[in-house]
Amino acid sequence: MNILFVCTGNTCRSPMAELYFNECRKRAGLTECARSAGISTLDGGDISENSFNVMREEGIDASKFRSAQLTFEMLEEADMIYAMTANHVNILKECAPQFAEKITTLLPGKDVSDPFGGNLDCYRKTFEMMKPELQSLAMRK
Numbered sequence: 001m002n003i004l005f006v007c008t009g010n011t012c013r014s015p016m017a018e019l020y021f022n023e024c025r026k027r028a029g030l031t032e033c034a035r036s037a038g039i040s041t042l043d044g045g046d047i048s049e050n051s052f053n054v055m056r057e058e059g060i061d062a063s064k065f066r067s068a069q070l071t072f073e074m075l076e077e078a079d080m081i082y083a084m085t086a087n088h089v090n091i092l093k094e095c096a097p098q099f100a101e102k103i104t105t106l107l108p109g110k111d112v113s114d115p116f117g118g119n120l121d122c123y124r125k126t127f128e129m130m131k132p133e134l135q136s137l138a139m140r141k
Helices: 013-027 049-057 072-077 086-094 095-101 120-138
Strands: 003-007 035-037 080-083 102-104
Touching: 003 013, 003 072, 003 086, 013 035, 013 049, 013 120, 049 120, 080 086, 080 095, 086 095, 086 102, 095 102
Parallel strands: 003 035, 003 080, 080 102
Antiparallel strands: none
16 A cells, blocks of 8 residues: 655645654554655755654654655555645646546545644644544555
């Protein structure tokens, strides 16, 4: 199973999704199988400071995380692609219609709010929005 989480800059939402999803799988004795990317980012950027802090609160070391620009190969290799917003889904389906059946929002019928520029509490709230769904997805084999 290869999971891809997608957002805009790959420094806030999708890194937290990737790191937490993989940590849930690791704690359950399952293989880590998620990665993340941004629609509009550069390769090699650091995770945002507040995303880093939220992950640290969860006992996850995010120091090695680096942003990645979304590529065709990433879309091709993924079994499922979870975007943070309906707008991300629309962009992905427009650019790569051949993968439409495996592209969806992480939270059905709901966008994951972008905490970019917000305080730590804003990042916590965004993470808490995603957490139950990430836990559920991580336990699928």
